Amino acid sequence: MxxxxxxxxxxxxxxxxxxxxxxxxxxxxxxxxxxxxxxxxxxxDKRILNYGSKLLKQGKGTRYSEPQGMLELRKKIAQKLRKENKIKTNEDNIMVSCGSEEAIFATLLTLVDKKEEVIVPSPGFISYIPIIKLVNGVPKLLKLDEEDSWNINPDRLKKLIGKKTRAIIINTPSNPTGNVLGKKILEEIADIAVDKDLIILADEAYEKITYNKKHISIGSLNGLDNHVITFQTFSKEYAMCGFRLGYLTTGDKLLNEINQANFYMTLAPPSISQLMGIKALSLPDxxxxxxxxxxxxxxxxxxxxxxxxxxxxxxxxxxxxxxxxxxxxxxxxxxxxxxxxxxxxxxxxxxxxxxxxxxxxxxxxxxxxxxxxxxxxxxxxx
Ligand SMILES: Cc1ncc(COP(=O)(O)O)c(C=O)c1O
The missing domain is CATH 3.90.1150.10 (Aspartate Aminotransferase, domain 1)
Structure with missing residues (x-):
């Protein structure tokens, strides 16, 4: 058979x-x-683990949560994004997900029509190309050069944009290159996205893991509120990969649509992980x-x-x-x-x-x- x-x-x-x-x-x-x-x-951190086990012993964190994510967690995330990343957002504009990869998937599923193009950095995170293919889109590879310390070259980016381009993914700090994009390049990328009316997916999975160079969120730049979707996660900086907890933030309109798609994928992110996420965000760095x-x-x-x-x-x-x-x-x-x-x-x-x-x-x-x-x-x- x-x-x-x-x-x-x-x-x-x-x-x-x-x-x-x-x-x-x-x-x-x-x-x-x-x-x-x-x-x-x-x-x-032991305090996060102990808190999780204490809750489980009390039978907490065993039910579905609000699909968009627990309100208390979204409030904490919004606070963090405003304070640390200078992104103007609030709890209504956060969607919690099963890791940031799921949020990226739900976003591309929501944004991309058949044969539409998404620009991805290459070398870049292993999952971008497969996700774009899974939603029937076409990945367009934006070549990065070692000689340029793996930075994005804005002129090269501009040349890749065509009628079918829907979105650009950027990843800073980068997996696999370790590059952290500086303000000038981010501003150039932002100008291009606004000019061409494209959405930027900003994958900031490693935002706190930097060495002598500060991470800047492109979503904090002026005039970009409606053009950026920012993704962050508890996987790397809190070493909580297995708890599958990530989130995105963007303006109302896109957020509601992505949230809808996400609901039909996983219903809601794991409740126990969200409760532990609340604890994680209440700890100092x-x-x-x-x-x-x-x-x-x-x-x-x-x-x-x-x-x-x-x-x-x-x-x-x-x-x-x-x-x-x-x-x-x-x-x-x-x-x-x-x-x-x-x-x-x-x-x-x-x-x-x-x-x-x-x-x-x-x-x-x-x-x-x-x-x-x-x-x-x-x-x-x-
Ligand atoms: C750049 C980047 N983005 C996203 C992810 C996905 O992380 P998670 O789904 O655990 O949040 C990873 C994981 O390795 C990554 O390296």
Whole structure:
């Protein structure tokens, strides 16, 4: 029986996730050191975890919440966005989601018609292209250059915009490049979006994980209120990936439509996670700052070592990835070689779009000693 004949005719050609590379150590002998995972190696702050278990013991957080997200959480998020990100918003303009990826999905589902185009940075976060394809849109790749410290080139962006362009995704701090967009470039992108009447999806998943450079939310720039949808998450800075808690903010009209679509996808985000999110937002940033300090210590070790190995790596300004130039080699073959000969797992650059070829991503959300050990092994085979 050919069960595959039942599949939809949409030729999505989605990338197969390579779990051996992405998951920490799934080999039985524990020999592989994985620099693959895009998730913090820290536990969430104990106060958040204790609060969650206390609530569960009382049977709280077990029911559906308001689909848009609990009012108390939305109030806290709005407060945070106003204070820290200078985004003019309020609780009615927040939609809580199962991680920011779901919010990005619901947004593109709401905005994009068949064959309409969405501009995505390349190299860029692994899920953008598949999501655009899943909603029958067309991804247009905006090439980023290592020589330009992986910044967005506004002239190149302008040239990519055509009649069918609906939206632009930007991601700062960036996965996988670590680039943090500065104010001038953000303003240029903003002017282009307003001029061409396009929506900007601002993915700020790593907004608090920056090193010596401040993150700026494009949604805080003047005149952009109706053109930006900002996405943030508890996954990275609160190390709460598994709780699946993210959110977006935008103007009323779009928010209501996206919220509607989201309701039919997941009904509501997990209640226990939302309650823990309220707790997380009531804590000072001290714990986050400690994690960021440790990421910086690791960054300052891994990047010079990669450069010394001849794998040129731009110093990341944010997030927790080193994106190394492998000197024109095929990134899948290079990653396979590292896995086989050094037992080190890295992610081939092609997983981040075609302009990621020639690079590999290494996560430093991995213990310092393990990174050192992985680098020693790599030095022997490169
Ligand atoms: C740039 C970026 N955006 C969004 C996400 C999705 O995060 P979540 O759905 O956990 O909020 C990730 C996860 O790795 C990411 O790297």
């Amino acid at each position: 050919d069960l595959l004949k039942h599949l939809s005719d949409r030729d999505l050609n989605l990338p197969q996730l390579e779990f051996p590379r992405i998951k920490k150590t799934i080999d039985k002998d524990n020999k592989i050191i994985s620099l693959g995972p895009g998730e913090p190696d820290f536990l969430p 001290k714990y986050i700052n400690c994690m960021v300090k440790e990421y910086k210590r690791r960054r300052d070790m891994i990047v010079p070592r990669l450069n010394d190995m001849g794998l040129k790596t731009v110093m990341p300004e944010g997030a927790f990835y080193a994106f190394a130039n492998i000197n024109g080699k095929n990134s899948v073959k290079f990653s396979d070689m590292l896995m086989k000969k050094a037992k080190v797992a890295v992610i081939p650059g092609t997983e981040f779009g075609k302009y990621g070829e020639g690079y590999v991503r290494m996560s430093f959300a991995t213990k310092y000693e393990l990174i050192e050990k992985a680098l020693k092994r790599m030095e022997k085979v490169i």
